[in-house]
Amino acid sequence: MVHQHTILDWLGQHVFIALDVHKRSWVVAIVTEQTDFKTFTQPPEVRLLVSYLHRHFPGATYHCVYEAGYCGYWICEQLRAHGIDCIVINPADVPTTDKEKKHKTNKVDARKLARSLRNGELVPLYLPSRVALEDRTLVRSRQMFVSKQTRSKNQIKALLSFYGITLPEDMTDRYWSRRYIAWLESLSLQSPSGTMTLKTLLEELAHLRKSILGTTRAICLLARTETYASNVAYLTTISGISTLVAMILLTEIITLDRFHSLDHLACFVGLVPGERSSGDERTMTGMTERKNRHLRWILTECAWVAIRYDESLALDFNTLCRRMPKNQAIVRIARKILNRVRFVLKHQQPCIVLKAA
CATH class of the missing domain: 3.30.420.40 (ATPase, nucleotide binding domain)
Incomplete structure (x- = not known):
């Protein structure tokens, strides 16, 4: 054989x-x-x-x-x-x-x-280093805790409303001060079950507040490290951007080298219009659904803050509002802030807005 x-x-x-x-x-x-x-x-x-x-x-x-x-x-x-x-x-x-x-x-x-x-038809995603990913996870975890805290507060408010419990006239639930939380802790419902429910919700809220405080401190310490310190200093010269916002931007973007232009960066963030065109018909569909949800949200929030302190952005916003709704005008302002972010990171210099004499 x-x-x-x-x-x-x-x-x-x-x-x-x-x-x-x-x-x-x-x-x-x-x-x-x-x-x-x-x-x-x-x-x-x-x-x-x-x-x-x-x-x-x-x-x-x-x-x-x-x-x-x-x-x-x-x-x-x-x-x-x-x-x-x-x-x-x-x-x-x-x-x-x-x-x-x-x-x-x-x-x-x-x-x-x-x-x-x-067939060569696939476009790979950018893969950050393991350290960069873990830094991003820390920053995102704070955003997650803040969202959970909002939900927890809403659950407590809903419980009070359901049983017709009103606030004293000299107190507000807008800022959730120590005095307000102490008042909540002193409440007793008509049965042990109701009191236990409220107590459990308050304990959950206290735990979330502690988690937010811990992650905020960790992010601030991370912002002072050699990896982020200089970029955070440059970004915080832009109106509307704080240290926490700067860390969100840096951990999501990682490096500008992955974007060949401002339009490319704006596409990644999601600050570009969608389009459905055929033949001679061209239809713009508002902001694209493709986005980095962390960046588009935070830049829009920054834009609302910036128009209160930056004269040039406030002027642009007022001009835009003459021909479009405010929620559309603020997107244009967010795009301008993104342009400033790209400039200071690319040129490694602070943002200086020249004012008219």
Whole structure:
């Protein structure tokens, strides 16, 4: 009996791998330069995928892709550490046929990604360093706690309104002062159940206030480090931008090198109009739905503050309000503030607004 033993050598050839990532499993689609090779399911472990590739495609150049989602960028980092060229993409930017929309499965999604990667149709997301990502997580956690605090306050107000409990005439719930919170803590409802509910809500609020204070202090300390100190100093010379806002901007943008123009940066933030045009018809649809929700929100809030202190922005706002609603005019002001942000970061100098004599 003759035994044939073939030595595989994929040197100089390219293999394209797409992952449909889930918590308990990965669907892997592999295609070569000319053929669709195989689609299979494996446990969610990088080492198993790397072992499979080295076993079946030794010597090949590997290219991998998966969609951004709950799992972050750690898969990409580990694959790159094993010498595999890996990118992460926006799920909304994957070319999709009508058939793939109507018959959507994990295997279909993985094969679609693999073919798009082979055809060069995918635009990778910018991947920050692990340290930059963790700094961003700290800043975002404060925003999360603030949102939870607002919800907690609304729940307490709703409870008081439901049972017809009114505030004393000499007290307001606008600022949630120590005196107001002490009054809330002194309240007793008609049953132990109601009193316990109010007490639990107040304890949750106290915990959130403590978390906000802790993260705020940590962010302020981070702003004084060598990585951020100079840029924070430049950004805070812009009207409407505080240290916390500057840290939101810096941790979301990371570096201006990823944006080739102001328009590119504005597209990332979401301060550009949407458009639906066909033939000679051109329809603008207001602000685009594609955005960085953290940046667009905070720049709009900064714009409302800036028009109260910056004479040139106030003049621009008043002029714009003559021909459009205020909520549209403020978006233009936010775009101007973004322009100033880009200028001070690019030229590493403070913002100086010249005033008329």
